Amino acid sequence: MSTELHIVMLVVLLCVGLAGMALALVKGGPTQPPPLASVNEPFRSVDTSDLPPLERYTARDDTPLAYRRYPGRRGRARGSVVLIHGSSATGVSMHSLARALAAAGYDVYVPDMRGHGESGSKGVIAYIGQLEDDLSDFLDAVQPAGPRTLAGFSAGGGFALRFAGDSRQLAFDRYVLLAPFLHQDAPATRKGLGGWAHVGLPRTIVLVMLNKLRITAFNHLPTIAYALSPEAAAKLTPQYSYSLMQNFRPHDDYRADVRAMRQPVEVLVGGEDELFYPETFAPVFSHAGRVVPVTIVPGVGHIGLTLEPTAIDAIVAAVAEGIHEFGVAAMVSTS
Incomplete structure (x- = not known):
């Protein structure tokens, strides 16, 4: 030839x-998956009549980003908790948990993560890594009282893990991961997240290849859609761009995030979680290189972890235990 x-x-x-x-x-x-009732329905019964007003801080790109503040209701705050909502949601979804933590004496802050709710344009961010920068800017602007806990739910728990393995992880004294998304191929993840999400694989594969070549011009294209009802989709974020999908989760090598963690970390998950296999979280973290306490709350599903009283009590107890341990360590180190 x-x-x-x-x-x-x-x-x-x-x-x-x-x-x-x-x-x-x-x-x-x-493509948009059919609505998943186990995710959509529980929020219908949540009373948000006492929802705090939105406040705003300015991120480094001069974008005003939204959050809600729940002052601790026991006089002097026992510390602060920053709550990160799950995929497609807003900070309103964390209202029941935030209210309980505030009643226990913590100052609670619940941001609408960029790309959600009142923070930026829905479903898009400017670059992978912007969410970490936003969280750092939030801490600089608001200065939550110490000791600080970062608690994230579902995709927000995955993002909390991402931050816990970041060079800025010392900004928080403790991390609480609530049914965290680790990776689509992690043993803890049910196939298709139990019907919650659909990924456009052809587009995603091409974007992964392009990003390896440092070509990011198409990262604004949507690559994942969530099983929201039409009513919820009108209020929430039904799709994520590639950048947001890649940022609102751990890094692709989530095990490296686990190995990089230096602060105390705890995991809580419902025993009847529809998106994850609860019993696999402990071995997944152990195999990744870090033994992490895992609490399985019996009889509780995925969304119920942030809504049902037994689960909320377990989360408040986990935060309180961590803050107590931090206080004892601080006294020992200064004595």
Whole structure:
């Protein structure tokens, strides 16, 4: 075969490959899954009549981002808790838990993460890593009292793990992960997250390849959709861009995040979680290189972990225990 023919074949293959990639970018996005009742229905009964007003801080790109503050209701605060909501949601979804933590004496802060609710444009962020920068800017602007706990639910728990393995992890004294999303291939994750999400794999695969080449021009395209009811989709965030999908979770090598953690970490999960396998969390963390206490709350599903009284009591107890341990350690170190 002549050299000229080799070149022609290579050019043809390159053109076919580029055309396939272009088609995947255009047509390979996510489809909206049918509404998942176990996620949508529980929030209908939540009383938000005493929801605190939105406040705002300014991020480093001059974007005003929203949060709610629940002052501790026992005089002097016992510390502060920053609560990170789950995928597609807003800080309102954490209202029941935030109210209980405030009643226990903690100053509680619940941001709408960028791309959600009243923070930025829904479903998009400017770059992977912007959410960590936003959280750092929030701490600088608001200065929550110490000791500080970062607690995240579901995707927010995955993001809390991401931050717990970050170089800025010492900004918090303790991390509480509530049914955290670790990775789509982690043993703890049910197939398709139990029907909660659909990923546009063709588009995602191409974007992963492009990002390895440092091409990020298409990271605004949606790559994941969530099983929201039409009513919820109108208020929440039904799809994420590639950047937001990759940022609101641990790094792809979540085990490296686990190994990098230096602060105390605890996991709580409902015994009847529909998105995850509760009994696998302890071995997953152990195999990743860190033994982490895991509390399985019997009879509680995924959303129920932040709504049902038994689960909320367990979370408040976990936060209180961690703060007590921090206080004892601080007294020992200064004595």
